[in-house]
Amino acid sequence: MPELPEVEITARLVGAAVAGARVESTLAPGINAVKTFDPPLHALDGAAFVAEDPIVRRGKQFVLRFDNGLVVLLHLMSAGRLQLYGRRAGPRDRTSRVLWRLDDGRELRLREFGTKQAAWVKTLPGIEAVDAEESVATLGPEAWPDPPPFGPLLAHARPLHTLLRDQRVIAGIGRSWVDEILWQARLSPFKRGKDLSDAEADALRQASIESLGGAIDHYAATLSLPLPDRLPLPLKVHRRQGEPCPSCGEELKAVHYEDYTIAYCPLEQTDGKVLKDRRMSRLLK
Ligand SMILES: [Zn+2]
The missing domain is CATH 1.10.8.50 (Helicase, Ruva Protein; domain 3)
Structure with missing residues (x-):
């Protein structure tokens, strides 16, 4: 359900709030959501979100950018949400798929509602790798702000x-x-x-x-x-x-x-x- 406007505003608001914040640890309660193993999810531990545009949008996907050069490509599919919380999730939150625990106590969460597990996350070695991913490489021009005729x-x-x-x-x-x-x-x-x-x-x-x-x-x-x-x-x-x-x-x-x-x-x-x-x-x- 999240489309360009919903992904864009999420990238802006959550991005502004996590700029420069450091990841303490990464957890994947919904291990099926993680589609890459090299670099491992834990390669982000100790890395900080870049200060400028730490979360950007590609179509309906998010790109999370870190200061060690790694990036995360994330697709909410139909029922996912990317949300930032002041506290860490309890183990009973069944909607949790991937958690990025920040060293200031906050937590960025990929959550997913409903029964399907479709939302996914890929940890990639850089922005070039994002652009080479099929889900990004095959995208047509962005519908906003300035699509071609x-x-x-x-x-x-x-x-x-x-x-x-x-x-x-x-x-x-x-x-x-x-x-x-x-x-x-x-x-x-x-x-x-x-x-x-x-x-x-x-x-x-x-x-x-x-x-x-x-x-x-x-x-x-x-x-x-x-x-x-x-x-x-x-x-x-x-x-x-x-x-x-x-x-x-x-x-x-x-x-x-x-x-x-x-x-x-x-x-x-x-x-x-x-x-x-x-x-x-x-x-x-
Ligand atoms: Zn009418």
């Missing part, structure tokens, strides 16, 4: 809803923000990327920059540490099917899939057409 970028036969969430096409957008971006651009989630007019491609790029940037600004104005387990996402259409469209008042509709739901305004995005609800039509067969 969307016309050439999205010139594929796939629908916009799929293209915008494809990290290899454009990095940072997921299931929540894609609905907001398409709604703001007044485009159907099922329009094909290659069918965008120049004006539509420009509007979509602008909507992307404004939606993601607006969310980051909102978080910057409202959030402080410690970050809550659930960030209050300032969403206008996603998960709001059945409610009136904030722009035109029409009832927002949704198409349900096994893993996600597309919400949209039929009046402004699909020429008044209500799209087939695939979940319902499957149940009714």
Whole structure:
């Protein structure tokens, strides 16, 4: 669930708080989350977070930078959180995956909610190694703050809803923000990327920059540490099917899939057409 705005604000707030802080020890209660063994997790013990930009973002991933040259690449996947606490976690916190215990008593925690263990951490020998990792090397351009023109970028036969969430096409957008971006651009989630007019491609790029940037600004104005387990996402259409469209008042509709739901305004995005609800039509067969 954490997408570009949520990862960006976490990197900023947690990064500012850990700048220069020294790691005393590293623990991995969720050993499956650790995807590298050389350098070992404990190679960070005694190292300090660099003073400037100690946590940066690549798409939806975090890069933690240390003064001994090592870096940690971290992906929250759908249910992970990176949180900083003033005290150390008790052994009963089942959400703990990896703990970086700081020598001032604080603790940076990778936690994960739900039953799946999908979030992961890699300790790497340097920033070049991060850029060579497949999850980073295959990323498309960042969706914010200044993505390239969307016309050439999205010139594929796939629908916009799929293209915008494809990290290899454009990095940072997921299931929540894609609905907001398409709604703001007044485009159907099922329009094909290659069918965008120049004006539509420009509007979509602008909507992307404004939606993601607006969310980051909102978080910057409202959030402080410690970050809550659930960030209050300032969403206008996603998960709001059945409610009136904030722009035109029409009832927002949704198409349900096994893993996600597309919400949209039929009046402004699909020429008044209500799209087939695939979940319902499957149940009714
Ligand atoms: Zn509307």
